[in-house]
Amino acid sequence: MSDNFKIFFYPRKNYVNKNGEVSIRVFLTLNGERAPFTSEITTPIELWDDEENRASGDSKQALVINEKLDDLKAELKFHYKELKRHDVLVTAEQIREAYLGTTVKNYKLLETFKEYNDSLSKREGKDLSSATVSKYKRTYKRLTEYIKEKHKRSDISFRQVNYSFIKGFDDYLTTTWNCDTNTKVKYLQHVKTIVTIARNNNWISSDPFSNFKIKRKKSDRGYLTQDELVAMMRKKFNVKRLEQVRDVFVFCCFTGLSYIDVKNLKNEHIQKAFDGTFWIRKKREKTGVQSDVLMLKIAKLILDKYKGMSGDGYVLPVISNQNINGYLKEIADVCGIEKNLTFHLARHTFATTVTLAKGVPLETVSKMLGHTSLKTTQIYARITDQKIGHDMKNLSKNLGSMGNAFKP
Numbered sequence: 001m002s003d004n005f006k007i008f009f010y011p012r013k014n015y016v017n018k019n020g021e022v023s024i025r026v027f028l029t030l031n032g033e034r035a036p037f038t039s040e041i042t043t044p045i046e047l048w049d050d051e052e053n054r055a056s057g058d059s060k061q062a063l064v065i066n067e068k069l070d071d072l073k074a075e076l077k078f079h080y081k082e083l084k085r086h087d088v089l090v091t092a093e094q095i096r097e098a099y100l101g102t103t104v105k106n107y108k109l110l111e112t113f114k115e116y117n118d119s120l121s122k123r124e125g126k127d128l129s130s131a132t133v134s135k136y137k138r139t140y141k142r143l144t145e146y147i148k149e150k151h152k153r154s155d156i157s158f159r160q161v162n163y164s165f166i167k168g169f170d171d172y173l174t175t176t177w178n179c180d181t182n183t184k185v186k187y188l189q190h191v192k193t194i195v196t197i198a199r200n201n202n203w204i205s206s207d208p209f210s211n212f213k214i215k216r217k218k219s220d221r222g223y224l225t226q227d228e229l230v231a232m233m234r235k236k237f238n239v240k241r242l243e244q245v246r247d248v249f250v251f252c253c254f255t256g257l258s259y260i261d262v263k264n265l266k267n268e269h270i271q272k273a274f275d276g277t278f279w280i281r282k283k284r285e286k287t288g289v290q291s292d293v294l295m296l297k298i299a300k301l302i303l304d305k306y307k308g309m310s311g312d313g314y315v316l317p318v319i320s321n322q323n324i325n326g327y328l329k330e331i332a333d334v335c336g337i338e339k340n341l342t343f344h345l346a347r348h349t350f351a352t353t354v355t356l357a358k359g360v361p362l363e364t365v366s367k368m369l370g371h372t373s374l375k376t377t378q379i380y381a382r383i384t385d386q387k388i389g390h391d392m393k394n395l396s397k398n399l400g401s402m403g404n405a406f407k408p
Contacts, residue, residue, distance in 0.1 A: 003090070005030050005080055007073050011048045012038065020044060024069070028076055028092055035092035037100060041068045067154050074153060075099055078160055107203045110147065110155040113140050113194045129286045131260065139190040146172045158198040162208045166191070170212075181217040188214050222339060223348040223380075226357075229253060232335045233298075242334075244317050245327040247302050251316065252346035254299040254354060256369050259321050259343045260285040266313040270295070270303070284370040291370030351380040 008027040016022055021042040028035050043065050049056035055065040079098040083090045117136050124133045146169050147153050156165075166188070173179040173187055192214070198204045224232070233250055237243040252262050261284060269282040278295040295303070303315060310317050318324070325342050332341035339345070347369070355365045366377035 003031055003084075005077075007076055009039075009053050009069060011043060011045060013045060016045070017042065022048075026072065026076075028095060030080075030090065030092040030095065033092040035096040037096055039072060041065065041072065071153060071155070075157065078157070082159075107158050107198060107201075108155040109158055109161055109194065110140070110144055112158075112197060113143065113191075116194060116197065127288060129260075129284075129288065131286050135186065136190055139187045142173065142177065142187060143169065143191060149176075158195070158204045161195060161198075161204070163211055166208055166212050181215075185214055185216045188212075222342075222345050223352045224253070224337070224339070224345060226353050228335070228337050228339075229349060229353060232331065232337070235331075235335050237334075241319075242327055242331060244306075245319070245324055246331055247305065248316050248318055248324070249328065249331075249343060249346050251299050251302045252343070253349045254296045255280055255293050256291075256347055256350035256355075256365075257293075258284070258286065258347050259318075259324070261291075262316060263314075263318040265315050267315060268313065270315065287370060287372055289370040289372055291368060293368045348380065351377070356380055 006029045008029075010025045010027060011022045012025055013022055019042070021044050024039050024041045024043060026037055026039050043055055044061070047055045047057065047059075047062055047065065054069055055062040076095060076099055080090065080095050083094055083098060117133070117140055120128060120133045120136055124130055147156055150168055150172060169191065170184060170188065173184045179187070192209050195204075195208060199207060229250070232246060235246070237246065248262060252258070255262075257265065257280070261282065264285060265280070265282065269280055271279050271281050273279055278300060280291070280293045280295060283290050306316050319327075321343065328341045328343060331337075332339060351365055351369060355368070356362065362374065362377055362381055365380070366374050369377060371377050
């Protein structure tokens with residue numbers, strides 16, 4: 001036999017506070033047993049609709065009040081279900097006490113996430129890059145949208161963050177935002193960071209991620225081959241903007257700088273060594289890790305070409321990332337490059353075609369790229385091995401009958 005569980009709200013009309021509002025009483029009943037209590041929610045008495053059992057109208061204040069009522073009702077239902085899982089004979093008083101016992105320290109997921117993001121913002125530009133802060137803010141936004149769309153709530157308690165919730169968010173990222181596996185991994189890792197805060201503070205007793213495996217999909221990094229890079233370098237452009245974008249891209253192919261690092265590259269980062277060579281010495285914007293790169297001849301020529309053309313000490317004319325990627329699509333077409341050419345391929349090309357494929361040790365490349373771990377650099381080494389295997393197969397074909405000359 002199913003329980004008859006109901007929740008009603010009633011304004012305390014005889015107790016008006018200094019703001020002219022009244023508190024809302026909660027009447028929850030379970031199989032005829034009542035367990036009333038006064039909530040912290042208040043409402044102007046003129047907004048209350050006794051028949052609808054909620055605030056009336058579409059005003060912002062009415063919407064906020066009703067949202068709080070919906071959250072409260074959802075909390076009570078959650079406690080009822082939780083008690084039901086552990087005890088067959090659940091009472092209305094148990095539900096009320098379970099709710100009141102957590103309202104003082106009823107920590108919410110989005111509320112905590114926002115506080116965490118606020119703390120990250122204070123560290124931006126110090127020990128954290130703006131890119132890292134932006135990624136956490138984007139995760140917060142997606143999570144807020146998911147909770148609102150799928151759970152019809154403005155926030156949820158950490159106690160409601162379970163495997164089903166996490167799996168639902170994972171599915172939401174796939175179906176609504178068309179996120180690939182690795183993009184979803186980043187979002188979920190950020191959520192796990194917030195859940196870990198809750199665990200460390202004993203707000204929850206178990207880890208909802210314990211049975212949910214966050215596994216990054218191995219992917220090969222795109223890059224330009226030597227022939228493709230040379231074709232781009234030799235191309236003559238009639239449009240000045242295309243030429244500038246090409247030059248900045250090629251500069252990064254020979255320095256390994258990312259978009260944000262080359263955009264913020266200034267004269268102070270170009271230093272002359274005792275032997276007359278020039279070095280780029282700069283901390284990566286993304287990680288704050290020091291990157292030291294010897295200026296190769298091609299990079300130096302590009303730098304000299306644009307000397308004095310950019311203001312405020314910047315050394316190259318770098319336009320927005322969106323626009324630069326748009327122009328790169330045009331450049332790829334006119335150069336006969338049949339790849340999805342984006343600016344980050346310049347950094348990948350430096351790691352593979354310009355350095356690793358030419359015998360530069362992995363540790364040296366890792367240091368120049370400013371990687372925090374050799375594992376990150378090894379991704380490029382794996383690509384290089386694939387290219388070598390491909391080239392050796394072609395060599396075997398070109399050898400022709402020579403390969404059959406030896407008779408053991």
